[in-house]
Amino acid sequence: MSLSVVRTRTARAWTLVAATALVAVLVPKVETWLPASAATVEPDALRQRVLGSTNQPYQGYAEMDGGLALPELPNLRDLTALLTGTTRVRTWYAAPSRWRFDVVSPVAERDVYGTPDGEYTWDYGANQLTRLVGTAPVRVPRAGDLVPPELARRVLSAAEGDPVTALPARRIAGHDAAGLRLVPRDPDTTIGHVDLWADPDTGVPLAVEVTARGASRPVLASRFLEFDATRPAASVLTPRRPPGSGYTIVAAPGIADALGALGQARPPRRLAGRDLREAAAAGVRGVGLYGTGLSAFVAVPVPGDIGRQAADVIEKAAGTTEELSDRAVTSLSIAPLSVVVVRSAVSRRAYVLAGLTDTDVLLAAAREVPIRRWDGR
Numbered sequence: 001m002s003l004s005v006v007r008t009r010t011a012r013a014w015t016l017v018a019a020t021a022l023v024a025v026l027v028p029k030v031e032t033w034l035p036a037s038a039a040t041v042e043p044d045a046l047r048q049r050v051l052g053s054t055n056q057p058y059q060g061y062a063e064m065d066g067g068l069a070l071p072e073l074p075n076l077r078d079l080t081a082l083l084t085g086t087t088r089v090r091t092w093y094a095a096p097s098r099w100r101f102d103v104v105s106p107v108a109e110r111d112v113y114g115t116p117d118g119e120y121t122w123d124y125g126a127n128q129l130t131r132l133v134g135t136a137p138v139r140v141p142r143a144g145d146l147v148p149p150e151l152a153r154r155v156l157s158a159a160e161g162d163p164v165t166a167l168p169a170r171r172i173a174g175h176d177a178a179g180l181r182l183v184p185r186d187p188d189t190t191i192g193h194v195d196l197w198a199d200p201d202t203g204v205p206l207a208v209e210v211t212a213r214g215a216s217r218p219v220l221a222s223r224f225l226e227f228d229a230t231r232p233a234a235s236v237l238t239p240r241r242p243p244g245s246g247y248t249i250v251a252a253p254g255i256a257d258a259l260g261a262l263g264q265a266r267p268p269r270r271l272a273g274r275d276l277r278e279a280a281a282a283g284v285r286g287v288g289l290y291g292t293g294l295s296a297f298v299a300v301p302v303p304g305d306i307g308r309q310a311a312d313v314i315e316k317a318a319g320t321t322e323e324l325s326d327r328a329v330t331s332l333s334i335a336p337l338s339v340v341v342v343r344s345a346v347s348r349r350a351y352v353l354a355g356l357t358d359t360d361v362l363l364a365a366a367r368e369v370p371i372r373r374w375d376g377r
Helices: 005-021 043-051 077-083 150-158 255-259 305-314 358-364
Strands: 058-065 085-093 096-102 110-114 118-123 128-135 164-172 177-184 191-198 207-212 220-228 246-251 276-277 288-290 297-303 320-323 326-332 337-344 349-355
Touching: 043 164, 043 177, 128 305, 150 191, 150 207, 150 220, 164 191, 164 207, 164 220, 177 207, 246 326, 297 305, 297 358, 305 320, 305 326, 305 337, 305 349, 326 358, 337 358, 349 358
Parallel strands: 128 246
Antiparallel strands: 058 085, 058 220, 085 096, 096 110, 110 118, 118 128, 164 177, 177 191, 191 207, 207 220, 276 288, 288 297, 297 349, 320 326, 326 337, 337 349
């Protein structure tokens, strides 16, 4: 087997692990916050304003500092940089189907546009504009997922019903922002609390900090350094193809095709005491979503070679393996992310389990997943 094939399979395995459990663990810089005098907003009212802010336009410049002790991710440098370094993003947002974000870098330029007729990416280095047709059901996390409005709405949507309390206002990017803290009720989540600050009138989030259970400082942070609550010009949101540049159209890749066996599996109705919520999580048949809130986890059936590659990378990153009579269970926890790979000792079957969930929960699920054969075959 060639080295390039091995690298491709390893990258594919890590892509799966990263995409199924989107978590960027970031350590914020110490900053001096200016006094703020944002209007008092009841925490529950502020949460509803944040969730209802999807049609509020804005433009700004955001920064995220990554500090997650991830192992090297083969062929996924952008993801590794996002989770372990400082990422700066300029973003323009008019509506859910009209937006743009640019990753600001001294050595490269990559602009991503969301339009009603598809997604476009301008790669300055390659001098090429690419149109993506369709929506990839599962993809690797990217910088646009972590700007404060996107991150805050994802967290609040997942933690519906968890209690919120007021936090002192902060001065962020020249704006007074009202704050709230969300504390998950579920003791099995690895998230201790989530703090966010938002414009009190529009509900657009300006900063988000996530703290893992037991941690003394945030492990995820995203904040605007510049922010303007105005609608960006249409010209900024329209992809341009400079003279002499390349242009291509590609279809959104189907992860089921890439992994080969997802559609053959039928998720168990219950794992680790948690009921199956979705049997086609992220639009992929065979991927099961279990539990609710921030302690939910996914169970992804994969071919044996993908399982072996993922387990190998996890072991090299200080993961541990337990050999059982019919399966090998490899686990790794990099707070607040937990990942477990289950490989069959009697067939070419494997599962990847991942979530913001206590490792003990995933290990219990790993002992219950069916690996002798796909259910229904």
